[in-house]
Amino acid sequence: MTACVCTDKQDREERVKAIINNHAGDSSALLKVLHAIQDLDSVNYLAEQELVWVAEGLNVPLSKVYGVATFYSLYSVAPRGRHVIRICENAPCHVVGASDIIRTLQELLGVKLGETSADGRFTLELTSCLGVCGVAPAMMIGDDVHGNLTPDKLNSILAEYR
């Protein structure tokens, strides 16, 4: 788990621009570039100014950059918590109790789906099937997958990320 590295703004700007420069003028690299920028420093979202730099650097219209950033569920153009929780409610998870898991997570974090906890640590999002249905119900926290969830396991799992 990477802790939040609170580097100053100027440093981040340099690194974002370095990512963009590696793919200067290559419009097909758009998804890759957005992934890389969003993953920097566990910031977990794409700021408006960064989208402008991407548009200029890859030579694509800003409207297209924004379109792509809002089309795919892994990107966010609004700030999110340090850890994004992606919980699955598709049929294979649903039949083994995913709704109880979602209810308990909302209670523990004091948020609704799509919201960020008051301490800024967690954002709770719904995801489509994570492809670990053999251990359903399942969720991802950041890059880690957690399976065979029961409501009473959630507290200790969340504690690993505090």
Next chain:
Amino acid sequence: MQLHRAHVLVCAGTNCHLKGSTTIRQLLVEEIKRQNLDLEVRVVETGCFGLCEQGPVVVVYPEGAFYSRVTPENIPVIVSEHLMKGRVVESLLYKAGDAPKAVTTYDQNDFFRKQKRVVLRNCGLINPESIEEYIARGGYEALGKALTTMTPETVIEAVKASGLRGRGGAGFPTGLKWGFTLKAQGDQKYVICNADEGEPGTFKDRLILEGDPHGILEGMAIAGYATGATKGYVYVRGEYKLSIARLQKAIDQAKQLGLLGENIFGTDFGFDVEIVSGAGAYVCGEETALIESIEGDRGEPRYKPPYPANHGLFGKPTTVNNVETLANIAPIVQNGADWFRAIGTEKSPGTKVYTLTGNVVNTGLIEVPMGISLREVIYEVGGGIPNGREFKMAQTGGTSGGCLAEQHLDVPMDYDSLQEHGSALGSGALLIMDDSHCIVDITKNFLSFFNHESCGQCTPCREGTTQLYRLVDKIASGEATAADIELIHRLSRTMQSSSLCALGQTAPVPVLSTLRYFADEYASHMQGVCPTNICVIAEK
């Protein structure tokens, strides 16, 4: 090379990993060293064995002893009894359901007996991060055979003769598809491996990529040779971190040994593979949406025709194949079409990989010949329905597939038979539900998925998925009338005939099939009663 008298295989697939297989492996290595056996016994991390329900799984060779649900406390016993003294620890072996005796070896197990492993030939047997182990199992021989003894035309003939059909869902004949790309004119052609596995309940591609990544690369290189492509892309879901890591390692190893890159096997043929990570969109599993996504756009499907074979990635001729389809290629080239045709049924030759989920004892990954019945899969391979409950419904092919009832348990599972009953083989997902579930509630869940995943480009799908969800929600709350059922049928016809891609065309399938086979349960809701007490019926 160091020889070992015993090999301990630890499953490192995602499902076992989540059950703690990494700790188990580490403890095994430490304990083996502590008991001074490290020169004689080797611990190998493998891909998925398939029996995910019983994870973490450890198999000890040469006996093939199958230890399931291994805990850290079991490790010293396994090492001192089995590895040191040569006595299999019976009490820790996998025991099927209420069977009186534990099974000693891997292949005595009911779960494996009915299976035929072609696609999963190496999963659980080799270390997926070692190209040497893949080669030792005959890997890359088929590529060598194709490049040095066959022409692109004869490779395509062999694939055509095998009768292999696309395993991504549509079931289109693979050889025919390759033939179109070969004939298409273009200075550059591409092969794309579709690993954007998003159909709920499907995780076969994930476990194939994690368990045997070289099998996919070899299949892609053969496809490249056959169609005249020199560049391949694997489009993998962004969520599949382990698949991406293993595949990248495999690509690097293959390049190092000259099995990818320029002049493969000393011939003029060169082929390179690049991984593209998706960003979370179910619709990108549709081939033209996937192509848009690789080009850096929103994953919105294109109008067809033109098909990708003529106008695909960057406007060039492109072949798009599913992971499982590509995993079948090397065995077909190596063993011939007749060998392949001897497995499965006449119109659907070969095997099919299924992922068993829901209310079944052995959830996990299985590979069985085409044409096996649902009953055999659920009750023999799957171990039946747990907790003493009864079978109620099976959904085949994932959320876009149809739902089957008890009277269909003996229908052979192949492309055509399932289609006759309003369902589909699809991605190979099998969701089993027991009698504690409500049909209307689960159908509402299916429709909420499509409502969420519709890309919004075409009206029948964007509006249709929302309205279908609302109509079924109305039934669930006891407020619907017969006119609403009629509306569901009319709306479904519109979506099936006029949606741009398969997402909108198949979204009505779950509601239509449940209306057909569970009409009583819908009728009951309309009279204000949910038989399982799951739906909240509004007060009248």
